[in-house]
Amino acid sequence: MSEFIRVEVLAGYHDRKNFECPTGGLGDYLRERASQDVRHRAAAVFVAVNPAAPERVLGYYTLSSLSLKLTDIPAQHQRKLARYPDVGVTLLGRLAVDVSCRGQHLGEFLLFDALYRVIATSSTIATVALVVDTLVDSKDFYIRYGFTHLRDQRYWLPLDSARDLMQNQPPSILTHEERPS
DSSP: OOSOBEEEEOOTTSBOTTOOOOGGGHHHHHHHTHHHHHHTTSOEEEEEEBTTBTTBOOEEEEEEEEEEEGGGSOHHHHTTSOSOSEEEEEEEEEEEEOGGGTTTTHHHHHHHHHHHHHHHHTTTSOOOEEEEEOOGGGHHHHHHTTOEEEETTEEEEEHHHHHHHHHHOOOSSOBSSOOOO
């Protein structure tokens, strides 16, 4: 993708009706429920746009708070955590790319943007990992970036691993904003 991409909070001027992603109802979610989730504070929705046409949504992801039972976390990671029954994590609820942008590394870019946001806020709102409930055909995408299996379709990436990932593997797409090294 040779253009610059900007990630913004979902707003009224973003054209949701023309976003096309047939996988797992992800297009339907953006068109029908995303605004409600934002209004009810169930999720924060971030959209990727080209600054030259900022109304067109190229992709999006959602973030929300979640807690995991300490006992659901792999033992090697439990030792590093406070001994509370529940551990605060951030849920990457959805990540989708418009069909017109497939194969251009936009999904990778959105994942890195989400990681950047979670890391940047982790000292303000305690979170120890990014968690995703994968669709069957997307689990390999997350595994490629270091996510490990928890149970069922749930995978996680501890923030220490996320920081290492962001330092060692910058996304393959250009952005207007500086990302931390």
